[in-house]
Amino acid sequence: MTAKKTYSGKDSMAGLVLENINMLFVLSRFGIPMGFGESTIDEVCRQNGVDTPTFLAVVNLNLQDGPSRSLPNGNLKPEAITEYLHNAHEYFLQYRFPIIKERLREAMNDKDRADVSVVVLRFFDEYIAEVKKHMAYEEKNVFPHVRNLLQGKADNYQISVFSKRHDQIESRLNELRDILIKYYKGATGHAFNAVLFDIFTCAEDLREHNEVEDALLVPLIEQLEKQAR
Amino acid sequence: MKRFLKCMVVESSDLLYAGLVAMLGQIRAGIQVVRVQDVSRLREQIKREQPDVLFLNPLDGGGETPSKIKANTDRPDLLCVAFLSDLSSLSVAPEYDAQIGIYDSFEQIRDKMEALSPKGTEEEKTLSQREKEIVTYVVKGLTNKQIADKLFLSQxxxxxxxxxxxxxxxxxxxxxxxxxxxxxxxxxxxDIGGGMKGA
Incomplete structure (x- = not known):
């Protein structure tokens, strides 16, 4: 638990990424390309049409070890957050999960233990299906609800429903990692350990993704719902 | 020290909060800390986050006490630790499961936290023979009822x-x-009806 810096718009964008390499994920989800030179976070955001307060809220939330759940003063753009989350969904489903699956398949090709490979891939497929369902629910219900609220249109959805069904989707991924580390005797090789590492970072990434939903999006929607009433 | 993985903190001072978080991190890796900014939402947040331990500075507690919190959040097991920034508040602390003060040493805080965990939390992690048997039946897809019948146990x-x-x-x-x-x-x-498809 090391102390992390809280960033402001005047800090250098390159500095942010160099000091926190996992911010690369955040940048691509906001659609911000590399090559910042000495520009500040605020300058880079403006050049790319990204709302700076929202960008900083996501960045600082991800950098806090324990979420302090302090909402930045109400000038966040809900639509910027939903777009960010939508891009993250695409990233996980279209890019990250398929790569991990492929790497699992390659890493677990020990002919004597083909049985393990079968059940692990089955586990992973079930897991992807579950996450897909979860994300599809948000795309179908939560994001349109935000758009409706912003346009002053009434709908029957309430964000409190979502808070209840929001599962800890990263914990099942960690379950797989833990089982392999603790009980798969004799598993070895660069590829195997590398894919374990991938699973670990992917679960972390998912945890941060859920944090943005829980700590930024849900309270914002609660606020909008209150105003609409 | 299995019990305190997720902590919730009510402390209005940023400096004291950061100090507490840093020290908890030195005691145990992977501790998650949630800060409560608005004490009027404390109960709601406890229900939502389900922390293992609550650190509450009685000065910031807005009239909340451990017994009220435990009863109203349906969490009789929630460990409540008084986080004392002021020696004069010692008298309010008896109701708490433990108390730590800003003048405690690192070792004192660590010992108090360890004492909070119930004895024998590092229980046996390996499965008994009976448990292994049950795992194999579960994995083969038997229902609880079928397993109970096979092993002459109640469901x-x-x-x-x-x-x-x-x-x-x-x-x-x-x-x-x-x-x-x-x-x-x-x-x-x-045994579990899985072919080698997809291997």
Whole structure:
């Protein structure tokens, strides 16, 4: 638990990424390309049409070890957050999960233990299906609800429903990692350990993704719902 | 020290909050800390976050006491620690499960936190023979009732066994249990009706 810096718009964008390499994920989800030179976070955001307060809220939330759940003063753009989350969904489903699956398949090709490979891939497929369902629910219900609220249109959805069904989707991924580390005797090789590492970072990434939903999006929607009433 | 993984803190001073978080991090890796900014939402947040331990500075508590909090959040097991920034508040602390003060040393705080964890939390992690048997049946797709009939147990006992298995292994899905059973050679793939498709 090391102390992390809280960033402001005047800090250098390159500095942010160099000091926190996992911010690369955040940048691509906001659609911000590399090559910042000495520009500040605020300058880079403006050049790319990204709302700076929202960008900083996501960045600082991800950098806090324990979420302090302090909402930045109400000038966040809900639509910027939903777009960010939508891009993250695409990233996980279209890019990250398929790569991990492929790497699992390659890493677990020990002919004597083909049985393990079968059940692990089955586990992973079930897991992807579950996450897909979860994300599809948000795309179908939560994001349109935000758009409706912003346009002053009434709908029957309430964000409190979502808070209840929001599962800890990263914990099942960690379950797989833990089982392999603790009980798969004799598993070895660069590829195997590398894919374990991938699973670990992917679960972390998912945890941060859920944090943005829980700590930024849900309270914002609660606020909008209150105003609409 | 298994019990305090998720902590919630009510402390209005940023400086004291950061100090507490830093020290908890030195005591145990992977501790999650949630800060409550608005004490009027404390109960709601406890219900939502389900922390293991609550650190409450009585000066910031807005009239909340451990007994009220535990009763109103339906969490009689919630450990409440008084975080004292002021020596004069010592008298309010008896109701708490423990108290730590800003002048405590690192060792004192660590010992107090360790004393909070119930004895014997590092319980046996390996499965008993009976539990292994049950794992194999679960993985083969038998229902609790079928398992109970096979082993001449009540369904209730089977459920208890399954709960113990889940907490010993920290595996909570049946897909996870299957991976465990195959990887540790408790069952063979043929036994669970899985062909080599996709291998």
């Amino acid at each position: 209730h006992t089977v459920v208890t066994h399954r709960r113990n298995i889940a907490s010993k292994l920290n595996i909570h899905s049946s897909a996870g249990l299957t991976v465990y059973a195959i990887a540790s050679k408790l069952v063979r793939l043929e």
